[in-house]
Amino acid sequence: MAAPLIRVKDLWKSFEGEPAVQGLSLEVDAGTIHGLLGLNGAGKTTTIKCIVGLLKPDRGEITVAGRSVTTDVSYKPLIGYLPENPSLPEYLTVEEFLVFVSRLKGLEGLRLKSSVSEVAELFGLSRYLDKLIFGLSKGLKQRVAFASAIVNDPHILILDEPFNGLDPEAQSIAKAKMREVSRGGGSVLVSTHLLDTIERVCDSATIIHNGKDRAWGSVEELKQLAGLGISASLEDAFLRIIAR
Amino acid sequence: MRIALTLFSVKVRHYLGPLIRRPRYLLSLVLMYVLWLSVTGLFSLAMRFSGIVSGSGPSGFLPVLSEITVTAVLATGIYLGIKGGITAFPYEIDFVVASYVRARIFLFSDLLFQFLLLSLFIFPPVTLMITTLTFPWHVDYLVRSLPTYAVAISAAILLSHVLGLSRVKLGDRGSRALGWALMVAVLVPLLLLALRVPKPDAMRYHPAVILSNVIRGDITDVYVVAPYIFLLTLIYLHLSRANFYPSVTPVLISALMEQPTKISRYFKFPTFVTKVVGLRNSGDLTSLMYALHLMRVVREGSLLSGITVLVFLTLGNIAVPRMMGGFQFSELAQLTMIALYVPLLPALLAINWSISERKNIWVVKLSPGTERHYLTGLLLTYVTVSFPFSLLLYGVVALGSSELPFLAVDLVLLFAMSYFGSALATLTSLMVRIGSSPLSLGSMVFISIPLIGSILLSLPILMIRTFEPLASSPTPALIANMLIYTGITTIVLYKALVSEGARYLN
Numbered sequence: 003m004a005a006p007l008i009r010v011k012d013l014w015k016s017f018e019g020e021p022a023v024q025g026l027s028l029e030v031d032a033g034t035i036h037g038l039l040g041l042n043g044a045g046k047t048t049t050i051k052c053i054v055g056l057l058k059p060d061r062g063e064i065t066v067a068g069r070s071v072t073t074d075v076s077y078k079p080l081i082g083y084l085p086e087n088p089s090l091p092e093y094l095t096v097e098e099f100l101v102f103v104s105r106l107k108g109l110e111g112l113r114l115k116s117s118v119s120e121v122a123e124l125f126g127l128s129r130y131l132d133k134l135i136f137g138l139s140k141g142l143k144q145r146v147a148f149a150s151a152i153v154n155d156p157h158i159l160i161l162d163e164p165f166n167g168l169d170p171e172a173q174s175i176a177k178a179k180m181r182e183v184s185r186g187g188g189s190v191l192v193s194t195h196l197l198d199t200i201e202r203v204c205d206s207a208t209i210i211h212n213g214k215d216r217a218w219g220s221v222e223e224l225k226q227l228a229g230l231g232i233s234a235s236l237e238d239a240f241l242r243i244i245a246r
Numbered sequence: 247m248r249i250a251l252t253l254f255s256v257k258v259r260h261y262l263g264p265l266i267r268r269p270r271y272l273l274s275l276v277l278m279y280v281l282w283l284s285v286t287g288l289f290s291l292a293m294r295f296s297g298i299v300s301g302s303g304p305s306g307f308l309p310v311l312s313e314i315t316v317t318a319v320l321a322t323g324i325y326l327g328i329k330g331g332i333t334a335f336p337y338e339i340d341f342v343v344a345s346y347v348r349a350r351i352f353l354f355s356d357l358l359f360q361f362l363l364l365s366l367f368i369f370p371p372v373t374l375m376i377t378t379l380t381f382p383w384h385v386d387y388l389v390r391s392l393p394t395y396a397v398a399i400s401a402a403i404l405l406s407h408v409l410g411l412s413r414v415k416l417g418d419r420g421s422r423a424l425g426w427a428l429m430v431a432v433l434v435p436l437l438l439l440a441l442r443v444p445k446p447d448a449m450r451y452h453p454a455v456i457l458s459n460v461i462r463g464d465i466t467d468v469y470v471v472a473p474y475i476f477l478l479t480l481i482y483l484h485l486s487r488a489n490f491y492p493s494v495t496p497v498l499i500s501a502l503m504e505q506p507t508k509i510s511r512y513f514k515f516p517t518f519v520t521k522v523v524g525l526r527n528s529g530d531l532t533s534l535m536y537a538l539h540l541m542r543v544v545r546e547g548s549l550l551s552g553i554t555v556l557v558f559l560t561l562g563n564i565a566v567p568r569m570m571g572g573f574q575f576s577e578l579a580q581l582t583m584i585a586l587y588v589p590l591l592p593a594l595l596a597i598n599w600s601i602s603e604r605k606n607i608w609v610v611k612l613s614p615g616t617e618r619h620y621l622t623g624l625l626l627t628y629v630t631v632s633f634p635f636s637l638l639l640y641g642v643v644a645l646g647s648s649e650l651p652f653l654a655v656d657l658v659l660l661f662a663m664s665y666f667g668s669a670l671a672t673l674t675s676l677m678v679r680i681g682s683s684p685l686s687l688g689s690m691v692f693i694s695i696p697l698i699g700s701i702l703l704s705l706p707i708l709m710i711r712t713f714e715p716l717a718s719s720p721t722p723a724l725i726a727n728m729l730i731y732t733g734i735t736t737i738v739l740y741k742a743l744v745s746e747g748a749r750y751l752n
Contacts, residue, residue, distance in 0.1 A: 056608055056752070075614035083612055089605040091538070093545040094525075101525050105534055106613040150609075 005068060006031050007158055007189040008053060013062035015048050022048040024213040025062075030189045030206075035180055037200040037207035038193040039240060045213040046193040047086050050162050053191070054083045066158060079107060082156030086163040086193070088147035092136035096127055096146055099135060100153055107154035121149040124175060140167040148176055157188040165196060177203050197236045211244040249347060253338075253355035258362065260335055278690045279370065286371035290378035308379055308387065312458035313435060314562050315375075316398050319368060320432045320454060321558065323402025324409065328425035331410020332356055334494045343491045350486050353407065360403045368395060391461040397475065398457050404478045411485035413493040433558075439565040442646065531616055535623025540630070548598040549631060552591045559587050560639050564646070580643055581651055582711055585659045585704075588636040589667025589696040592628035596675035597692045599624070604675075607751060617748035621672065625743060628668035636660045652717040658728045659707045662735070666700035669739040676750040706731055 008030040015023040023045040030036040038046045051057040053064055055071050055078065063070065066077040091099060100118045109117055122128050125145040130138065135146060144167045151159065159180060165173050180190045180203060194200065200207050201221050208218040217227045221236055228239035293311070326333075333356055334343065342352060372395055373388065380387040405428065413421040430437075435452055438445055449455055453474050459467040525537050543549040563583045610616050640660060644651045674695045701708070707728055710716050716724065 054612065056611060078612055078614045081612070085608055089608070091542065091603070091606050091609070093542050094538075098525050098541075102534070102538060103609060105525070105531075106610065106616060108613075 007067055008036075008160075008191055009063075009065045010049065010053065011063045013049060013052060013064065014060045015045075015052060015057060016060060021213055023052070023059075026210065026213065026215045028208045028215060028218060030191050032189055033184050033187050034205040035184050035190040035192065035203055037204035038191065038210060039197070039200060039207050040193075040210035041244065044210045046210055047162055048213075049210070050083075050160055050191070050193060051085075054078075054081060054160055077158075079154065080156060081158045081160055082151035082154065084147055084151040084159075084161045084164050086166065088144070090135050090143060090147060092134065095132050095134055096122070096138070097131040099146065100150060103150040104153050109154060117153050117155070121153050124179070125149045125172065126175075141169055141172065144168050145172050148172075148179075152179055156183070157186075159183050159188070159190040159192075161190065161192045163194055164192060165194060165199065197240060201236050209240060209243050216246070217243050250351045250355040250358070253342065253347070253352060254358045257333075257335070257338070257355065257359045260337065261359070261363070281690060281694060282367075283371060283374055287374050287378060290375045294379055308376070308462060311375065311379070312391070312461040313454055314565065315368075315372065316395075316457045316461075317432060317436055317454040318558070318562075319364070319395070319398045319402050320405065321429060322364070323405040324425055324429045324432060325554065326360075326402075327406040327409025328422055328429070330494070331406045331408070331413075332490070332494055333360060339494060343494055349489055349491055353486055353490075357403055357407065360406065361399060364399045364402065365396075368399060387461070390463060394457050394460045397471065401453065401475060401478060404475075404482050408478065408482050408485060410493070411482070411488065411490050414485070414488040414490050433561065436561045436565045440561050440646075531619035532622045532626075535610075535616075535620045536626050536630075537623075539623050539627035542603060543595055543598075543627060543631065546598070546602060548595050551598075552594040552631075553635065555594065556587065556591055556635065556639065559590070560584060560643065563587075564643060581640060581647070581656060582659070582708070584636060584639050584643060585656070585663045586701060587697075588632055588639075588660065588663045589671065589700045590693070591632045591635065592664075592668040592671035593674075593693050593696040595628055595631070596671035596696070600675045600679065600692070604679075611751070617751050618744045620751065621676075621744050621747045622740075625668055625672050625740070628671060629665050632668055633661055633664035636664050652711065652720075654720055654725055655707065655711050655717050655728070658725075658732055659704060659711055662704045662707055662732045663700050665732075665736055666703045666739065667696045669736075669743055670699040671696040673743055673747060676747045703735055 006029040008028075010026060010028045013023050013026045014021070026045065026049060028036070028038075028049075038049065040046050048057065052059045053066065053071065055075065058072065065071065067080050069077040071077065091102075094102065097118065100122065101114065104114045104117055119128075122131055125148060127142070127145055127149060130142060130146075135143060138146065144164075148164060148168075151161070161176075161180075164176055168176060177199075180192065183190050184205070192199075192204065204221070206218065206220050207224060209216045209224065217224055219227065222232055224236065224243070225232060225234050225239045228234075228242040230239050230242065332353065338352075369392070373392070376387050376391055377384040409421055409425045409428070412424060416424060432454060435445065435449060435455055438449070451470060453471065456467045456471045456474075460471070525534060525541075527533065527537075563580050610620050637657075637660060640651075640656065671692070674692055678691050710720070710724065710728065720728075
């Protein structure tokens with residue numbers, strides 16, 4: 003069996019003495035979509051920020067595509083990341099921002115041009131390309147942020163609450179893209195509150211509570227771990243697991 | 247009325263934030279006042295001694311300074327008006343503007359708030375300045391001048407609100423155009439002085455001139471200023487009938503700058519520029535970052551705000567000696583003054599970077615090895631903006647000067663102050679996070695470190711600038727030494743920025 007593309011082992015992170023993540027471990031295999039479930043403040047965003055290198059873990063080991071994120075940054079061109087509530091440079095137009103991100107990810111010339119056009123087309127942004135990000139609605143800004151995450155056709159997608167503010171059409175596009183990445187042998191790690199999304203889209207999930215991993219497995223396995231039958235909802239299973 | 251007072255008290259508590267809850271922040275406010283009053287006090291003392299030397303008394307220079315300070319107060323009101331006029335924090339837009347609170351009640355609470363805010367910044371230094379300049383007759387002067395400044399502050403707030411309210415009738419563009427027209431009108435006395443044009447008689451009825459005459463002791467001018475205030479109040483009351491809530495936008499979210507909330511038309515670089523520094527060009531990552539930062543400072547309004555401050559300072563710098571009449575301070579000294587306040591421009595840009603751009607760093611940090619390019623681009627942008635602009639101001643002042651400038655030394659000095667100020671502003675903005683309160687220590691540090699630091703680093707050049715034979719005819723060896731010193735310091739600062747700065751880029 004191939005090694006997991008994302009591997010987190012015994013991760014610890016605290017802020018001013020307040021623990022946010024306490025010994026969390028998770029694995030995301032190649033060709034799968036993995037969900038990260040938890041209440042507000044459970045430690046999902048902190049975990050994701052540690053994985054993408056925006057936060058330095060206090061302790062623990064994180065590898066992405068076999069490379070340690072604390073010592074080898076060569077994994078970064080492989081990932082596409084969408085933060086929770088992404089802050090975008092509002093003084094740029096949509097096109098300028100996508101070009102800027104593409105250039106940061108090493109795209110040049112014709113490839114850059116076609117990639118920008120493709121993602122803009124995919125997310126219905128073509129008619130907004132010359133508009134400043136400042137004037138866009140929250141949903142359109144989220145589309146721009148999602149488009150920037152996939153502009154380099156990443157092998158690994160890390161998405162923090164990606165469906166925030168997205169309309170059903172854009173959600174459907176986003177889910178299709180997630181499936182495309184996993185079918186292509188890549189991995190998707192997605193944090194979301196939408197339990198039905200986890201049920202429909204994810205192959206497996208980890209439930210986080212108070213910074214610790216409480217349970218992980220496929221949706222069916224999570225229901226069994228909660229002591230519920232296959233017909234029970236994931237919501238019931240989730241609430242049972244965190245109540246333990 | 248009770249609702250207005252409640253809104254006012256919540257607004258004050260929100261604005262001052264941790265300042266009124268944590269001793270550390272209270273200390274920062276005290277320190278800021280100490281610095282602010284020290285600068286005003288030292289300036290007033292210097293003026294007083296110059297007056298003694300030249301034989302002019304308080305009646306000679308007080309109207310001069312009053313005219314400048316009153317103009318500054320009115321210009322501040324107009325500037326706030328151009329930015330939106332009505333200060334509304336995001337929470338007010340979400341919860342007050344959307345509620346049943348009548349627009350006029352909200353407006354009145356904001357009037358009280360703006361009066362408090364401007365008073366906090368204006369009354370203490372004005373009291374100190376007048377006391378220093380007029381001692382031992384200061385009580386008489388204070389009795390006359392403090393109410394006059396209160397009138398000036400009230401007029402400034404009315405102007406600010408009127409401009410904000412005028413958006414309802416004139417639209418954004420019309421209101422901005424009116425604002426800039428008023429700004430020019432208010433600055434006319436200073437402009438005339440700077441251009442050495444004699445003041446026409448009609449200028450006697452200019453509000454800034456009238457108010458400064460009152461401070462001097464010409465009480466009859468009170469009756470001349472009254473119709474202005476009456477007219478302004480009438481316009482204010484008329485405009486405040488309109489439902490201005492849809493035009494309210496968040497302004498004054500920081501102490502010194504804030505982002506314009508609407509960019510109706512954005513700036514595009516000409517094609518020949520984008521070939522060199524555009525986002526699309528095939529240059530390296532540094533030129534990409536350079537293009538990004540240039541676009542930002544131009545489009546979000548940081549540059550315009552910074553330049554406005556510098557132009558106003560230069561006007562004051564030119565006008566003060568010309569207004570004094572009795573004594574001249576060397577025009578060559580005015581040129582040095584420009585170099586001394588040029589670091590203000592990168593300092594103001596750095597404040598805005600910290601407020602509006604720092605949160606976008608995640609985009610850059612996802613790509614390995616980009617931090618160095620990002621910082622280099624940021625530094626280059628500040629230098630690109632501040633050095634040519636300082637040269638422009640220098641050129642304008644030098645053209646009107648009857649004395650020949652010390653060209654070689656001055657050029658090195660201007661470059662050194664621009665570069666050192668830019669590097670220190672960049673480093674400061676990386677290492678210090680602006681606190682939630684606009685009156686925090688962070689805000690003070692952002693201004694004082696680039697200003698004081700660049701003066702200290704440029705001290706060798708400043709000393710050469712001070713000694714007449716050295717400055718007017720520097721030997722090639724002296725110029726070479728200056729260049730070597732500036733070059734080495736430039737490299738050291740750059741190295742420090744890219745090696746240490748990257749650690750704080752988060």
